[in-house]
Amino acid sequence: MATPAQTQPTPKRWSLGRLGRVAWPYLLLFPTVALLFIFTIYPLLQGILMSFFTRGIVVVPQVESTHPVFIGLDNYTHLLGDKNFQVALLKTIGFVVVAVPLQLAVSLALAVLLAPQSRVNAFVRTIVFFPSMISMLIVGVIWAWLFGRNSGLINYVLSLFGIDAVPWLEDELLAQIAVVIVWVWGGAGFNMMVLIAGLTAIPNDLYEAAAIDNTSKWRQFTRITVPLLQPSIVVVVVLGIIEAFKVYELVVSLTTGGPGRATVYLIQNIYETAFRTVNQAGAAAAQSVVLFVILMVLTILQLRFARKRS
Amino acid sequence: MKLMKLGTIALALSTAMLSPVFASELKLMWYVDGDEQEAKLRGLLDQYTAANPDTTFDLQIVPYETTGTKFQQFAASGSFPDVSLSSSMPPIIRPFLVDWAEVNGPEWIDQFVAGWADGAKLDSKVIAAPLDVTAVGIYYNADAFAKAGVEIPADGWTWDEALPKFKEVAEKAGVRFPLVWDVSAHRFLTYEFQYGNHVFSEDEPLTVAMDDASWEKTMDQFIAMANEYMPPGLWSGASSDSPVDMFVNQQAVAYMSGSWQIGNFGDNAKFKWVAGPTPKGTVASSNVGGNYLLAFNTSAHLEESTAFVNWMTSPEIQAVYAKTFGLLPANKNAPAVDYASADAQAAVVAFQKELELSPRYAATDQAWPEMQATWDSIKAGITQAYVGQITTKDAVAGIRAAAEAAIAAGR
Numbered sequence: 001m002a003t004p005a006q007t008q009p010t011p012k013r014w015s016l017g018r019l020g021r022v023a024w025p026y027l028l029l030f031p032t033v034a035l036l037f038i039f040t041i042y043p044l045l046q047g048i049l050m051s052f053f054t055r056g057i058v059v060v061p062q063v064e065s066t067h068p069v070f071i072g073l074d075n076y077t078h079l080l081g082d083k084n085f086q087v088a089l090l091k092t093i094g095f096v097v098v099a100v101p102l103q104l105a106v107s108l109a110l111a112v113l114l115a116p117q118s119r120v121n122a123f124v125r126t127i128v129f130f131p132s133m134i135s136m137l138i139v140g141v142i143w144a145w146l147f148g149r150n151s152g153l154i155n156y157v158l159s160l161f162g163i164d165a166v167p168w169l170e171d172e173l174l175a176q177i178a179v180v181i182v183w184v185w186g187g188a189g190f191n192m193m194v195l196i197a198g199l200t201a202i203p204n205d206l207y208e209a210a211a212i213d214n215t216s217k218w219r220q221f222t223r224i225t226v227p228l229l230q231p232s233i234v235v236v237v238v239l240g241i242i243e244a245f246k247v248y249e250l251v252v253s254l255t256t257g258g259p260g261r262a263t264v265y266l267i268q269n270i271y272e273t274a275f276r277t278v279n280q281a282g283a284a285a286a287q288s289v290v291l292f293v294i295l296m297v298l299t300i301l302q303l304r305f306a307r308k309r310s
Numbered sequence: 311m312k313l314m315k316l317g318t319i320a321l322a323l324s325t326a327m328l329s330p331v332f333a334s335e336l337k338l339m340w341y342v343d344g345d346e347q348e349a350k351l352r353g354l355l356d357q358y359t360a361a362n363p364d365t366t367f368d369l370q371i372v373p374y375e376t377t378g379t380k381f382q383q384f385a386a387s388g389s390f391p392d393v394s395l396s397s398s399m400p401p402i403i404r405p406f407l408v409d410w411a412e413v414n415g416p417e418w419i420d421q422f423v424a425g426w427a428d429g430a431k432l433d434s435k436v437i438a439a440p441l442d443v444t445a446v447g448i449y450y451n452a453d454a455f456a457k458a459g460v461e462i463p464a465d466g467w468t469w470d471e472a473l474p475k476f477k478e479v480a481e482k483a484g485v486r487f488p489l490v491w492d493v494s495a496h497r498f499l500t501y502e503f504q505y506g507n508h509v510f511s512e513d514e515p516l517t518v519a520m521d522d523a524s525w526e527k528t529m530d531q532f533i534a535m536a537n538e539y540m541p542p543g544l545w546s547g548a549s550s551d552s553p554v555d556m557f558v559n560q561q562a563v564a565y566m567s568g569s570w571q572i573g574n575f576g577d578n579a580k581f582k583w584v585a586g587p588t589p590k591g592t593v594a595s596s597n598v599g600g601n602y603l604l605a606f607n608t609s610a611h612l613e614e615s616t617a618f619v620n621w622m623t624s625p626e627i628q629a630v631y632a633k634t635f636g637l638l639p640a641n642k643n644a645p646a647v648d649y650a651s652a653d654a655q656a657a658v659v660a661f662q663k664e665l666e667l668s669p670r671y672a673a674t675d676q677a678w679p680e681m682q683a684t685w686d687s688i689k690a691g692i693t694q695a696y697v698g699q700i701t702t703k704d705a706v707a708g709i710r711a712a713a714e715a716a717i718a719a720g721r
Contacts, residue, residue, distance in 0.1 A: 056402065058383075058386040060402045060405065062406075063405060065401065144550035145550060149550075150486075150487075150544075150551045150556075151550075151555075152550065167542070167546075169543075169548040169550060170542070170548055170549055172699075255548040256547060256548060257548075258546050259543070259693065259697040259699075260693050260694035261690060261694060263548070272686065275382075276683070276686045277686075277712075277715070278716055278719035279719050
């Protein structure tokens with residue numbers, strides 16, 4: 001009969017080898033976590049903290065007016081009466097609502113058309129993808145030249161047919177439409193490639209079976225392609241919404257926020273508040289926190305919706 | 311003998327090896343208009359190094375628009391260049407600026423053009439060295455005027471007299487637009503100056519000195535003028551049309567810009583052009599601007615930095631600098647500048663005369679640092695009023711609010 005002391009398992013000793021085996025995964029993770037903390041988590045927390053203060057974008061010990069002063073939620077309550085912020089937020093939401101579905105539709109159409117392997121399709125895919133490789137700043141400059149009212153290429157071509165110059169960028173509505181068109185043009189190529197990757201993963205047997213059943217092409221698209229492409233569509237929509245909420249470089253180079261302030265979206269408003277007014281970094285941080293919360297909620301909702309559907 | 315030779319060689323070698331330790335490389339932050347200007351600037355710096363072999367330069371060219379952000383980064387890190395070009399001295403960098411009254415004495419600043427020199431003063435300190443002066447004014451396509459048989463009056467005219475003439479010239483000479491105007495708050499403000507309006511008081515204590523009703527009336531007039539005489543949509547704030555390109559390509563009879571275009575027109579305008587006289591409103595006014603050189607007290611080569619700035623702002627080099635870049639020298643004692651062409655020479659004389667005729671607020675308004683936080687509201691106000699998003703009353707109220715907020719934010 002064994003004594004209790006004999007039956008109890010011997011506690012494992014923390015040998016150097018075992019310690020190494022346990023610590024190894026954490027060591028491998030450390031650089032990524034450290035970078036994430038330094039470049040994402042810390043700035044995020046710093047931004048949230050900044051939103052409770054009135055302060056300069058840079059705090060200089062020798063310049064008293066830049067020193068942080070705690071004001072609680074004042075920056076947030078101020079946003080309720082800040083017309084520029086509210087208009088910019090509404091315009092941004094409008095831009096997202098119009099531009100993201102439009103870009104998805106265009107990208108999906110291009111993906112379906114250009115997915116089949118052929119030399120012509122490969123060439124056209126390259127052409128369509130090309131704008132995605134250019135900075136949005138450059139895209140804006142190019143289109144500003146094209147859209148110019150008195151010296152733009154498009155109006156010049158129209159004038160050859162006796163058509164009056166169109167105020168593409170000088171009319172409030174047309175300027176907003178122009179920003180949407182150029183944004184879609186600039187990003188559709190990348191989304192098309194994501195969707196083509198998704199399309200190639202759909203088994204061909206499903207289409208063959210549907211064809212045997214005399215299912216129309218449209219029905220195949222809505223009943224096979226779209227449901228099975230959903231993971232890729234979710235990626236495109238989530239990325240699209242985030243990018244659309246952050247639209248800035250394109251607008252600055254295309255319309256500089258004009259005519260008047262017709263195309264001033266949220267990021268430009270945050271920039272102007274932080275860098276172009278005196279000691280308003282806290283107010284700009286509060287606007288950024290609002291944007292962060294909106295994006296986080298939308299992303300969580302979309303991912304949950306996608307999970308439910310799948 | 312051998313020992314002496316060896317000793318001499320060793321001394322020469324050690325001197326050669328040690329010399330970089332004593333040499334100073336000054337870090338300069340500068341902005342230029344294109345490669346040609348950068349080459350000219352490097353030529354000038356080489357000239358300084360030739361005379362002062364121990365001082366070399368690490369020239370860092372930045373876009374003018376980014377200088378404000380750069381200063382913020384420098385202030386945050388506490389690491390500044392040795393010398394920088396700037397058109398203003400934002401509060402966050404002031405503790406780091408060399409006091410020229412201490413270096414050269416309090417009277418040193420008096421040798422510079424009065425309005426621009428005032429902007430360098432901060433209480434008893436002088437925190438910047440004036441480098442060049444700019445004036446806002448008009449250019450005419452003299453060929454178009456000659457073709458239309460319309461004379462440009464030597465003794466000036468009012469906007470009411472000039473505008474119909476611009477239109478007449480455009481029609482008779484087949485020029486597309488009577489007038490183009492740089493779409494900037496600074497150039498628009500000149501029009502307000504010409505009707506007696508300005509933003510800030512001319513002296514301490516600093517207050518907002520706007521006559522709102524007069525500002526609104528002038529803004530209404532400007533919008534009417536833009537609608538009738540300028541390219542459609544130019545002042546919407548979204549137009550990609552370039553006024554300077556339109557003038558250089560002979561699509562405009564007159565161009566409201568500034569003295570900094572003289573060099574550009576000298577190189578690129580393929581027609582006869584003249585500067586001024588700029589039409590006046592109720593008063594004649596330009597808008598005094600320009601650039602300063604800033605030396606930072608954080609520099610490890612402070613002596614060399616101040617020597618370089620003193621050299622750049624000395625009367626003789628001011629004349630060379632002004633000629634090289636087609637600018638007006640900031641130093642009043644600079645010898646007469648021999649500009650590249652007769653047209654450029656005449657333009658400089660015309661703008662200098664307009665600066666002299668300008669009211670004092672044409673210099674002080676821009677010299678106040680609070681103006682830096684007011685420019686955006688002026689641009690937003692005039693462009694929004696132009697496209698009808700807000701009334702001119704709202705636009706003026708917005709400018710007033712921004713100016714008051716800038717004063718309240720303190721220095």
